[in-house]
Amino acid sequence: MLHAVNLTKKYQENLALDNLNLVIEPGDIYCLLGANGAGKSTTINLFLNFIAPTSGKAVIDQIEVSKDPQAIKKLIAYIPENLVLYNELSGLENLEYFVGLAGMKYQQDELVSFLQEAGLQSEAFKKRVKTYSKGMRQKIGVAMAIAKRAKVLLLDEPTSGLDPKASNEFSELLLRLSQQNVATLMATHDLFRAKETGTDIGIMKSGKLVEQLSTEEINHSDLEKLYLNHMNN
Amino acid sequence: MMVFRVAKKEILEMTRSGQFKWMLGIVVALSVVAIYISHVHWQEKNLQRELAQEDARSLWLAQGATNPHNAAHYGTYAFKPQFPLSLIDPGVEKFTGVSIFLEAHSRNEADNVAAADQTGLSRFGDLTPDFILLFIVPLMIIALGHQSVTKEKEQGTLRIIKTQGISNQQLILGKWLGNYAPVAILTTIIFILAALFIRQIDWKFVATMWLVYLAYFAIVNSITLVISSFLNNSGISLVILLAIWIVSCLAVPKTASSFTNEKHPYPTRQEFDAAVAEDKKKGLDGHDPWSEASKKLEQETLQAYEVSKLEDLPFNFDAFRMQKGEEHETAIYFKHNEKLKEVHQKQTQVYRSLAFLSPFLPTRFLSMSLASTDYSTHWNFADAAEKHRVEMQRVLNTNFAENSKLGEWSYKADASLLSEVPEFNFEAPDFGEVMDANKSNLLILTAWLLGSFALLFFASTRV
Numbered sequence A: 001m002l003h004a005v006n007l008t009k010k011y012q013e014n015l016a017l018d019n020l021n022l023v024i025e026p027g028d029i030y031c032l033l034g035a036n037g038a039g040k041s042t043t044i045n046l047f048l049n050f051i052a053p054t055s056g057k058a059v060i061d062q063i064e065v066s067k068d069p070q071a072i073k074k075l076i077a078y079i080p081e082n083l084v085l086y087n088e089l090s091g092l093e094n095l096e097y098f099v100g101l102a103g104m105k106y107q108q109d110e111l112v113s114f115l116q117e118a119g120l121q122s123e124a125f126k127k128r129v130k131t132y133s134k135g136m137r138q139k140i141g142v143a144m145a146i147a148k149r150a151k152v153l154l155l156d157e158p159t160s161g162l163d164p165k166a167s168n169e170f171s172e173l174l175l176r177l178s179q180q181n182v183a184t185l186m187a188t189h190d191l192f193r194a195k196e197t198g199t200d201i202g203i204m205k206s207g208k209l210v211e212q213l214s215t216e217e218i219n220h221s222d223l224e225k226l227y228l229n230h231m232n233n
Numbered sequence B: 001m002m003v004f005r006v007a008k009k010e011i012l013e014m015t016r017s018g019q020f021k022w023m024l025g026i027v028v029a030l031s032v033v034a035i036y037i038s039h040v041h042w043q044e045k046n047l048q049r050e051l052a053q054e055d056a057r058s059l060w061l062a063q064g065a066t067n068p069h070n071a072a073h074y075g076t077y078a079f080k081p082q083f084p085l086s087l088i089d090p091g092v093e094k095f096t097g098v099s100i101f102l103e104a105h106s107r108n109e110a111d112n113v114a115a116a117d118q119t120g121l122s123r124f125g126d127l128t129p130d131f132i133l134l135f136i137v138p139l140m141i142i143a144l145g146h147q148s149v150t151k152e153k154e155q156g157t158l159r160i161i162k163t164q165g166i167s168n169q170q171l172i173l174g175k176w177l178g179n180y181a182p183v184a185i186l187t188t189i190i191f192i193l194a195a196l197f198i199r200q201i202d203w204k205f206v207a208t209m210w211l212v213y214l215a216y217f218a219i220v221n222s223i224t225l226v227i228s229s230f231l232n233n234s235g236i237s238l239v240i241l242l243a244i245w246i247v248s249c250l251a252v253p254k255t256a257s258s259f260t261n262e263k264h265p266y267p268t269r270q271e272f273d274a275a276v277a278e279d280k281k282k283g284l285d286g287h288d289p290w291s292e293a294s295k296k297l298e299q300e301t302l303q304a305y306e307v308s309k310l311e312d313l314p315f316n317f318d319a320f321r322m323q324k325g326e327e328h329e330t331a332i333y334f335k336h337n338e339k340l341k342e343v344h345q346k347q348t349q350v351y352r353s354l355a356f357l358s359p360f361l362p363t364r365f366l367s368m369s370l371a372s373t374d375y376s377t378h379w380n381f382a383d384a385a386e387k388h389r390v391e392m393q394r395v396l397n398t399n400f401a402e403n404s405k406l407g408e409w410s411y412k413a414d415a416s417l418l419s420e421v422p423e424f425n426f427e428a429p430d431f432g433e434v435m436d437a438n439k440s441n442l443l444i445l446t447a448w449l450l451g452s453f454a455l456l457f458f459a460s461t462r463v
Helices: A041-048 A069-073 A091-101 A109-119 A134-148 A164-178 A190-196 A221-232 B002-015 B018-059 B068-074 B121-123 B129-145 B150-157 B157-162 B167-198 B203-230 B234-263 B269-280 B292-305 B317-357 B360-370 B375-403 B414-422 B431-437 B439-460
Strands: A003-013 A014-023 A029-034 A055-060 A077-078 A152-156 A183-188 A200-205 A208-214 B076-079 B099-103 B106-111
Touching: A003 A041, A014 A041, A014 A183, A014 A208, A029 A041, A029 A190, A029 B431, A041 A055, A041 A077, A041 A152, A041 A183, A077 A134, A091 A134, A091 B157, A109 A134, A134 A164, A134 B234, A152 A164, A152 B157, A164 A183, A164 A190, A183 A190, A190 A221, A200 A221, A208 A221, A208 B002, B002 B018, B002 B167, B018 B076, B018 B129, B018 B167, B018 B414, B068 B375, B068 B414, B076 B121, B076 B375, B099 B375, B106 B317, B106 B375, B129 B167, B129 B203, B129 B234, B129 B360, B150 B157, B150 B234, B167 B203, B167 B439, B203 B234, B203 B360, B203 B431, B203 B439, B234 B317, B234 B360, B269 B317, B292 B317, B317 B360, B317 B375, B317 B439, B360 B431, B360 B439, B375 B414, B431 B439
Parallel strands: A029 A183, A029 A200, A077 A152, A152 A183
Antiparallel strands: A003 A014, A003 A055, A200 A208, B076 B099, B099 B106
């Protein structure tokens, strides 16, 4: 579903992403780990077509992202670290608006069911978003992905700053979407969450993917050791 | 469809913001006050004009049996009508005067200039609907729209929007519509409110003026969104847009005015009067029978009628000479006023050629023209008043010449002669004439409209 083929991004002399090769299949949750500046967000941004690759290609569902960005937008949903919504609109209105921008029109009860599926409490649906916690906002992001019937979920540190309960709820949502064959690429610092939620893990350092492994192959403490080992070398 | 979704969201967000409510409340309140004050002033001035016109006519007729030339010197007034749309745009009325004294031998300038009776504070402008439309509504558009795109960039919502599938063009057009809708509704309300107060309304003029302002606001809205699209910071966007407002609405009109005056200056009052007096000296003075010109006319007239004495002429030569003197003076005034008009036309041409510098200028010209409160209408009024004066002198002098003898200054014409001088009537130019005279303004405004849309399209590719 998601392919990175020799994907490279250079900012003048600075190599932000170096020859990345990656395959994420439907239902996979691929967690990219790495320190700040390792190239995680650059990878996400390249799949979002926010930036153009210097060389190589990012491919989603056999479509090269930079060649047909409009077609890609129909397939993806994106949740950043802080999902900013319109404070003066309710959660329901925000959902209706963003989904509408994807060219989809739903009845009110359908939108409500998406919010319920995303785990938002029903009393919050019609409250203005300015009263929402970060976890509630992220759930709107998930509801957007559900409503959009996204095949690919691109997440840039979505659980950063969430309390453990909200973080756990978010992981459960990802697992549910994974069961629906959604391919997920998630950049994160959270080793525990990556091991718990992900199907695969990639460790990045200085723009390079230095390690790839299945979460089934490794336990928590070994993952931590491996990660620190890469970071310290 | 997506365009309308964006517009709907913009309006929904706007209506829930306190800033919008306050701003709209202030502009609506100012508009209502401006329309009410303008209506009261309009009615007062109209009543004064009607009463003054009736008084002037009554005084004219009340002379009874009188010497025609005495009546010519007694004179009367031509009053400029109070045009209906001057309630929305009083234009230059405040500075041009509303009445002209019509008398023998002199072409007078318009009098009763409102600005002359006002304090120095009047320099800051009156609270009139055109002030709200030309200056305040653009500020409102800027206040509403300066952060339309920059805020999305600052908050990060633009990144989410960009992953949804809507194109940049659709997004910007939706924002344009969302920002424009409240302004268009407000403009329509202002025009409907004003129309409720306007007597003898001509819908062609009102509808065209409404469209002109809608076009002006569309241009301002586009420029606002262009700036907001290009920049990443709402504060900088606001500062730049305010600077554009200052340049477009204040600096360019003032500079254009100074430049045109510099390039084609009017003669001073003293220069004008001196030139008229000089020309008058060279020709016939109807009151001076001893001048060279009078003697020459005397000889020519005696020859033409083949008589040897003025007493043998079939008319009163004194009155005949005064009519000839009047005709000579009329030609002089005509010549010098044509020179003034030429300067006015040159100034107008320069002014109009500078209209490409700011959409404010063509809008201002069109608005005044449609309200019949521009300089051109005033010139037409002054010309009509002069034509009326000339006709009035002709009727009086002819009666004097045909019904009295040479030297019979005690002759009194019947009071009915005064009724033969018709009442002054001036009509504003019709719709076709106004449109014809404003072709260049319409063209420039359309060019601004299309240009601003093209720029908006270009800006949308840079979001």
